[in-house]
Amino acid sequence: MNPLLSVEHLTMRFGGLVAVDNVSFDAPATSITAVIGPNGAGKTTVFNCLTGFYKPTSGCMRLRHPAHSEFLLERMEGHAIPAKAGVARTFQNIRLFPGMSVLENLLVAQHNVLMRASGYTIGALLGVGGYAAAERRAIDRARYWLERVRLTDRADADAGSLPYGAQRRLEIVRAMCTGPVMLCLDEPAAGLNPRESAELNELLTVIRDEHRVTLLLIEHDMSVVMEISDHIVVLDYGRKISEGPPAAVRNDPKVIRAYLGEEMEEDEEARP
Amino acid sequence: MGYFLQQLINGLTLGMIYGLIAIGYTMVYGIIGMINFAHGEIFMIGAFIAFIAFLALGLIGIGWVPLALLIVLVATMLLTSAYGWALERVAYRPLRHSPRLAALITAIGMSIFLQNYVQLLQGARVKPLQPVVTGGVRFFETGEFAVAFSFLQMVIIVITLGLMLGFTLLINRTALGRAQRACQQDLGMASLVGINVDRTIALTFVLGASLASVAGLMFLLNYGVIDFYIGFQAGIKAFTAAVLGGIGSIPGAMLGGLLIGLIEAFWSAYFSVEYKDVATFAILILVLIFRPTGLLGKPDVEKV
Numbered sequence: 264m265n266p267l268l269s270v271e272h273l274t275m276r277f278g279g280l281v282a283v284d285n286v287s288f289d290a291p292a293t294s295i296t297a298v299i300g301p302n303g304a305g306k307t308t309v310f311n312c313l314t315g316f317y318k319p320t321s322g323c324m325r326l327r328h329p330a331h332s333e334f335l336l337e338r339m340e341g342h343a344i345p346a347k348a349g350v351a352r353t354f355q356n357i358r359l360f361p362g363m364s365v366l367e368n369l370l371v372a373q374h375n376v377l378m379r380a381s382g383y384t385i386g387a388l389l390g391v392g393g394y395a396a397a398e399r400r401a402i403d404r405a406r407y408w409l410e411r412v413r414l415t416d417r418a419d420a421d422a423g424s425l426p427y428g429a430q431r432r433l434e435i436v437r438a439m440c441t442g443p444v445m446l447c448l449d450e451p452a453a454g455l456n457p458r459e460s461a462e463l464n465e466l467l468t469v470i471r472d473e474h475r476v477t478l479l480l481i482e483h484d485m486s487v488v489m490e491i492s493d494h495i496v497v498l499d500y501g502r503k504i505s506e507g508p509p510a511a512v513r514n515d516p517k518v519i520r521a522y523l524g525e526e527m528e529e530d531e532e533a534r535p
Numbered sequence: 536m537g538y539f540l541q542q543l544i545n546g547l548t549l550g551m552i553y554g555l556i557a558i559g560y561t562m563v564y565g566i567i568g569m570i571n572f573a574h575g576e577i578f579m580i581g582a583f584i585a586f587i588a589f590l591a592l593g594l595i596g597i598g599w600v601p602l603a604l605l606i607v608l609v610a611t612m613l614l615t616s617a618y619g620w621a622l623e624r625v626a627y628r629p630l631r632h633s634p635r636l637a638a639l640i641t642a643i644g645m646s647i648f649l650q651n652y653v654q655l656l657q658g659a660r661v662k663p664l665q666p667v668v669t670g671g672v673r674f675f676e677t678g679e680f681a682v683a684f685s686f687l688q689m690v691i692i693v694i695t696l697g698l699m700l701g702f703t704l705l706i707n708r709t710a711l712g713r714a715q716r717a718c719q720q721d722l723g724m725a726s727l728v729g730i731n732v733d734r735t736i737a738l739t740f741v742l743g744a745s746l747a748s749v750a751g752l753m754f755l756l757n758y759g760v761i762d763f764y765i766g767f768q769a770g771i772k773a774f775t776a777a778v779l780g781g782i783g784s785i786p787g788a789m790l791g792g793l794l795i796g797l798i799e800a801f802w803s804a805y806f807s808v809e810y811k812d813v814a815t816f817a818i819l820i821l822v823l824i825f826r827p828t829g830l831l832g833k834p835d836v837e838k839v
Contacts, residue, residue, distance in 0.1 A: 314727060346729035360720040362833075363713075370710075371717045372728040377710035394709075441728050 265327065267292040267445060267477040268313075273322035275308050282308040284501040285322070290445070290494070292329075295471055295478040297488045300498035301521060306481045307355065309498070310447050313479075314352045315341040326350065328444055346375050351438035352447040355481075357430045361423025365414055365433060368422045369405035370398075372440035377401055408436035412466065428459045432466070439470065445477045446470065452484040460484065464491050489513065497521065537675035541682045542804045543797070548688045548757065550796020551695035555750035556773030557780070557788035558702070559743025565719045565783035566739050569635065572642040573622060575770015576649035577744045581615040581751025582761045583653055586662055589755075600668060604690070611752050612745040619744025623737050646766075653763040661762045664755060691753045698749060699789055702742070706785060715739060719783070775819050781832020790830060794818075 266289035275283040283305040290296040298306045311317045313324055313336055324336040326348050334348040344350050360368050370377070380397030409415045412432040417425060422433060431451060438446055451467070452460050464487060470476050482488045488495065488509070495512040497505040499521040505512050512518055556578050563571045588607040597603050626645045630638045671685030706712035714735050717725040726732045754769065755761050772795055780791025795815055802814040822830065 316723070342726040342729055342731045345727055346731075352727060358721055358724045360717050360724065362720055363716060367713060367716075371713045371725075371730070374710055374714050374717075374728065374730050378714070380710075437728065 265292055266290055267327055267329075268479070269325040269327075270309070270313075271323045271325065273309065273312060273324065274320045275305070275312055275317060276320040281501050283312070283319075283498075286498065286501070286503045287322075288496045288503060288506055290477055290479055292327075292477050293471060293475045294493040295467060295480060295491050296494040296496065297480045297482055297492035298496045298498060299482065299485075299488060300504075303500075304498040305501040306498055307449060308501075310352060310449055310479075310481065312337070313344075313447060314350060315339060315344045326445065330444075345441050345443065349442065349444035350447065351441045351443035351445070353431075353434045353438055353449060353451060355449040355453060357427075357434050359422040359430055359434055359437070361421065363422060364419050365409070365422050365425065366402070366405055366418040368433060368437050369408060369440045370401055372437045373401045373404065373442075376442075404440060408439055411469070412436050428455055431455065431459075431463075435466065435470075439474070439476070443476060445479060447479045447481075449481045450483060451480065452482055452487045460487060463487065467491055537677060537680055537682045538804070540675065542800045544682070544684055544688055545804075546797035546800030547793065548691050548796070549800060550793035551691055552750045552753050552757070552792075553769070553773045553776045553795050554789045554792025555695060555698065555746045555753075556769060557776040557792045558699075558785055559747045560774050560777040561780070561782055561785060561788040562715070562739050562743050564777070565785075566715065566736055567627075567631070567638075567722075569627070569638045570642065570774070571622075571627075571740075571743075572639070572770070573626075573645035573649055574743065574747060575766035575768075575773070576646050576653075577615060577619055577622070577766070578747040578751045578754070578769055578773075579761070579763065579766030580618050580649065580653065581611055581744075581748025582755045582765060583657060583662075583751075583763075584614045584748065585611045585752040585755050586664055586761060589664060589667065603667070608694070608749065608752060611748045615748030615751070616741045616745045619740040619747075620737055622744075623740040627740075628733065628736075646770075650763050650766065657763065659763065661760050663760050666759060667756055687756055691757065694749065694753070698746065702746070703785070705742075711735070711738065772815070775815065779819050779822055779829055781829025784829070784831045784833070787829055787831035794830075 268290040271287050273283055273286045274281065286309065298309060300306055308317065312319045315336070319337050322337070326334040326336055328334055328348060336344060336348060336350065339348060360371065363371065377394070377397055380393045406415065409418055414429060414433060417429070422430065425433060435448065435451060452463055455463060467478060468491060471478055480488070480492065492509055495507065495509055496503060497512060497518050504517045504521055505515045556574065559574045559577070560571065563569060563574070585607050588610045589603070592603050592606060597606065622645060626641050627638060630641055668687040668690055671683055671688070673681040673683050675682045706715065714725065714730045717728070717730060718732055718735050722732055725735070754765065773792065776791035776795045777788045778791070779794060780787025780789070798815050798818055799811045802811045806814070
């Protein structure tokens with residue numbers, strides 16, 4: 264299968280610390296790729312490079328956008344990565360716009376579509392042009408996703424007032440509202456109870472299968488990782504130590520050593 | 536009663552001018568957490584552009600007041616916006632990621648620069664303008680005293696209310712306003728949902744400058760004289776208004792502006808003109824003691 268994303272020789276240095284060291288991997292299109300590894304392995308740094316938070320020291324991140332040609336993510340400006348290349352992300356510690364309503368969180372994610380339709384605001388103020396129609400479409404899209412994650416009745420509540428699990432779901436659907444081709448999720452199952460975790464798995468499968476979005480996932484919860492991922496990349500101390508389908512990675516001695524070797528407290532995370 | 540009403544009208548007019556400037560302070564603070572001390576100078580530049588525009592119209596011979604006002608209003612807003620945009624682009628954007636103190640000092644530097652720039656170009660002498668909008672209505676005539684509500688004051692109040700309404704719609708209903716509020720809450724995240732943060736910040740400066748320029752135009756019409764130094768006083772007052780209303784809150788800035796205008800007018804009328812600034816700042820201190828976030832400000836929520 265043709266990979267949507269190819270990370271090639273990605274290195275990220277902070278002074279003397281090499282957080283990501285010459286990592287290469289592919290994320291196959293419309294599949295779920297999990298990036299796993301012990302704490303401090305450089306997973307989030309990879310995400311930060313992909314989404315423009317960091318400029319990598321060296322290496323290249325090639326995104327083959329189905330509708331456009333190829334994007335080199337490391338050369339793009341921060342806001343262009345979601346807007347043009349279609350890469351969206353969520354955070355380990357949720358980052359909603361807490362003072363805006365749930366619905367507005369989803370509308371703001373469709374900013375670029377609306378901005379174009381509003382004739383860069385002048386049309387919107389005068390009430391002319393396609394702004395009203397575009398806004399209706401944006402609301403419809405938001406409504407679809409709200410129903411999907413059972414938040415329709417909270418649409419007007421402040422996003423910051425939602426319970427934790429709901430905020431996680433909202434953050435994922437907000438990312439979906441940007442119309443991504445690739446969605447990077449940083450520990451989406453953290454802090455969820457088993458039922459919520461099962462719901463999350465279902466949501467992610469729907470996003471992959473119905474919306475044809477490629478998912479890249481950092482996760483510690485191995486029940487999530489083993490159940491839904493199609494492809495796993497294992498990092499340790501900034502290096503890739505293993506890559507392959509779940510069954511192969513699970514039995515890779517290097518992976519077992521990384522998890523069980525020195526750090527006994529990571530024990531239960533390694534057990535599938 | 537008549538005297539009270541007169542002060543109410545005077546205070547409202549003054550408050551509207553402060554409110555318009557205060558919005559610029561509060562928006563910029565809300566979005567990049569910086570006090571744009573050069574904003575008062577933008578107001579002053581607005582007044583000068585309006586002054587020049589009136590003279591130019593006088594030369595061409597457009598004498599019909601509503602048309603002249605409209606042309607001057609539009610020209611002032613456009614040209615002053617360009618100054619606001621340039622200010623952000625040249626002085627603040629390169630310092631976006633430097634410590635706050637650097638941006639603050641730059642703002643003060645820009646303020647001094649713009650004052651001197653206008654002083655050099657326009658001279659230090661006070662510029663008088665013939666009254667443009669004249670006449671008014673008088674009511675409550677009792678003996679020698681009558682309440683005067685001039686057409687100029689009406690124009691100021693109507694234009695300001697219109698602008699504030701339009702502006703509130705812009706912030707609450709349009710994609711741009713939504714993007715601004717998103718940037719206010721989390722710049723990094725706003726960028727991650729595809730908002731061009733640099734452009735949004737630039738537009739914030741443009742909007743703030745265009746509102747301040749209208750305030751400058753009104754100041755010119757109301758007092759009839761301007762000089763290169765008016766930005767300082769008005770800027771400090773408007774900044775106080777923004778803090779009083781709760782910095783970062785746009786309705787707060789409008790409310791704060793009105794309150795400061797009213798306090799000044801009433802204090803000057805009933806107590807002493809000399810101490811009106813003392814009264815204003817005393818009330819600011821009292822409000823900040825009991826409500827440190829200002830009247831409509833929300834307490835800073837720690838980002839987790």
